[in-house]
Amino acid sequence: MPTAAERKALRGGLQKLNENMVTLAELSELSIRKAVESLAHLDPESSQEVFTLDEEIYALQLEVERTCVDLIALHAPVAGDLRTITTSLKITTDLDRIGRYAKDVAETTLQIRQARPAGLDKVPNLSKMVEQTIEMVDAAVDAFVRRDAESVRNLGEVDDTVDAMHDEIFHDIVNDMKNGSLDVEVGARYILVVRHLERIADHAVNIGERVVYMVTGERVPRVRAADRAKGTNPAWPLGRDS
Amino acid sequence: MTAKMEVRGLSAWYGAKRALDGVTFDVGENSVTAIIGPSGCGKSTLIRCMNRMHELVPKAKVEGQVLLDGKNVYDLDAVAVRRRVGMVFQKANPFPTMSVYDNVAAGLRLNGVRDRDTLDATVEKSLKLAALWDEVKEGVDASGVSLSGGQQQRLCIARALAVEPEVLLMDEPCSALDPIATAKIEDLIFDLKREYTVVIVTHNMQQAARVADMTAFMYLGKLVELNRTRDLFEKPKETLTENYITGRFG
Numbered sequence: 001m002p003t004a005a006e007r008k009a010l011r012g013g014l015q016k017l018n019e020n021m022v023t024l025a026e027l028s029e030l031s032i033r034k035a036v037e038s039l040a041h042l043d044p045e046s047s048q049e050v051f052t053l054d055e056e057i058y059a060l061q062l063e064v065e066r067t068c069v070d071l072i073a074l075h076a077p078v079a080g081d082l083r084t085i086t087t088s089l090k091i092t093t094d095l096d097r098i099g100r101y102a103k104d105v106a107e108t109t110l111q112i113r114q115a116r117p118a119g120l121d122k123v124p125n126l127s128k129m130v131e132q133t134i135e136m137v138d139a140a141v142d143a144f145v146r147r148d149a150e151s152v153r154n155l156g157e158v159d160d161t162v163d164a165m166h167d168e169i170f171h172d173i174v175n176d177m178k179n180g181s182l183d184v185e186v187g188a189r190y191i192l193v194v195r196h197l198e199r200i201a202d203h204a205v206n207i208g209e210r211v212v213y214m215v216t217g218e219r220v221p222r223v224r225a226a227d228r229a230k231g232t233n234p235a236w237p238l239g240r241d242s
Numbered sequence: 243m244t245a246k247m248e249v250r251g252l253s254a255w256y257g258a259k260r261a262l263d264g265v266t267f268d269v270g271e272n273s274v275t276a277i278i279g280p281s282g283c284g285k286s287t288l289i290r291c292m293n294r295m296h297e298l299v300p301k302a303k304v305e306g307q308v309l310l311d312g313k314n315v316y317d318l319d320a321v322a323v324r325r326r327v328g329m330v331f332q333k334a335n336p337f338p339t340m341s342v343y344d345n346v347a348a349g350l351r352l353n354g355v356r357d358r359d360t361l362d363a364t365v366e367k368s369l370k371l372a373a374l375w376d377e378v379k380e381g382v383d384a385s386g387v388s389l390s391g392g393q394q395q396r397l398c399i400a401r402a403l404a405v406e407p408e409v410l411l412m413d414e415p416c417s418a419l420d421p422i423a424t425a426k427i428e429d430l431i432f433d434l435k436r437e438y439t440v441v442i443v444t445h446n447m448q449q450a451a452r453v454a455d456m457t458a459f460m461y462l463g464k465l466v467e468l469n470r471t472r473d474l475f476e477k478p479k480e481t482l483t484e485n486y487i488t489g490r491f492g
């Protein structure tokens with residue numbers, strides 16, 4: 001086992017890792033908020049902020065990776081320490097992906113602004129889906145920060161509602177494009193935005209699953225939405241764990 | 243997994259001092275079990291009770307049972323038990339006046355084996371098993387203590403293996419060895435479990451993680467947790483274990 005001095009060094013490294021992770025999580029969340037804001041108001045300045053955030057997120061992700069590699073190589077961590085480090089490594093990827101989708105949404109803002117198509121007042125209302133998605137990311141990030149496994153156990157179910165909204169909005173957009181009330185370019189771009197939001201929610205679910213593992217050591221079995229709806233749970237009971 | 247040895251409610255004393263307190267656990271056949279824990283927690287005492295060496299200490303006392311293939315070793319002949327359950331000590335202790343060959347053959351001779359061909363074959367086989375043969379085959383008549391520390395440790399392992407024990411108990415076998423010699427012994431432990439059952443006391447947690455199927459954590463004479471090694475290091479059941487392996491102790 002580590003000596004007191006080694007423990008102190010390890011603790012220092014873990015603290016630094018945690019601070020960086022909290023910042024990274026907050027930046028990723030901020031970038032989605034900024035991205036949907038930029039889209040709602042077709043505001044290029046907010047888009048620009050998202051691009052800057054994306055660079056920050058990437059740099060911080062590299063820093064986190066370096067810290068994790070150092071901690072593993074120098075301290076051979078075990079138990080809760082090891083789970084914190086491997087979870088951080090995995091979560092940075094999810095946070096980075098969230099940042100990328102936010103960037104894609106921000107780019108959509110610029111593209112729509114530039115095209116200046118007619119009928120912008122007919123764009124679909126995404127606010128509920130946006131709210132729900134951000135709430136999921138917020139819950140996942142918060143659970144990580146507070147080391148709280150219980151609050152994210154139902155994230156998969158919340159994700160089902162986001163998926164349902166995705167399908168619904170998709171059909172609305174297609175219908176509006178068909179009957180000519182929505183510009184086809186705007187509609188197509190919105191379909192992508194809705195898709196990005198849906199993916200962001202999936203990454204929030206991933207983060208939630210990782211947090212459960214980090215806190216409890218338990219691997220969350222992946223249940224298909226269809227099975228969850230049926231109330232059955234056949235997929236693989238703890239399949240990955242044993 | 244069938245249990246090769248079963249320790250049942252084992253307590254041990256040195257005079258009035260209690261060193262083990264109701265230890266119960268199973269050692270699976272053809273597996274490696276590691277025992278970890280802070281200095282003085284009773285690891286050496288435990289494995290010495292498992293082959294009836296503890297009672298050789300004056301004023302020592304044992305209570306409880308240690309089953310070997312279901313039979314209490316304390317109901318069997320002590321010498322026979324020590325032949326079936328061999329021991330390798332922390333500090334290599336080759337017989338100082340004996341050659342490499344005689345060190346390995348000593349146990350066999352003690353058991354009455356005189357036939358030269360049998361002795362030759364067993365000495366070679368044991369030295370090969372202990373990954374020492376290639377280094378000493380030209381000089382098996384050299385004195386055992388002329389070997390390096392790591393070679394001496396492997397010589398003692400060969401000596402223990404020569405009598406073909408069913409269980410091999412190892413008390414910190416690598417603590418005095420450099421990384422290369424340590425790696426050789428870890429390799430050996432890995433190979434050994436095909437034919438033997440191994441229990442290893444170690445202070446090196448990474449070593450336990452590398453070689454052991456099961457790991458036991460002891461504290462203050464008690465067995466706190468016995469778990470699959472992977473689980474013990476990834477998600478220990480007991481907070482005490484977690485505190486120890488992550489260095490949050492004392």
Ligand SMILES: Nc1ncnc2c1ncn2[C@@H]1O[C@H](COP(=O)(O)OP(=O)(O)OP(=O)(O)O)[C@@H](O)[C@H]1O
Nearest residue numbers: 256259261279280281282283284285286287288299
């Ligand atoms: N010969 C002895 N006489 C008296 N007390 C002893 C003797 N050997 C061990 N003890 C005591 O019994 C307790 C357990 O000792 P033991 O040697 O089993 O610990 P250990 O876990 O192997 O420690 P280490 O990691 O330092 O080898 C300790 O408190 C020790 O002081």
Ligand SMILES: [Mg+2]
Nearest residue numbers: 285286287413
């Ligand atoms: Mg000891």
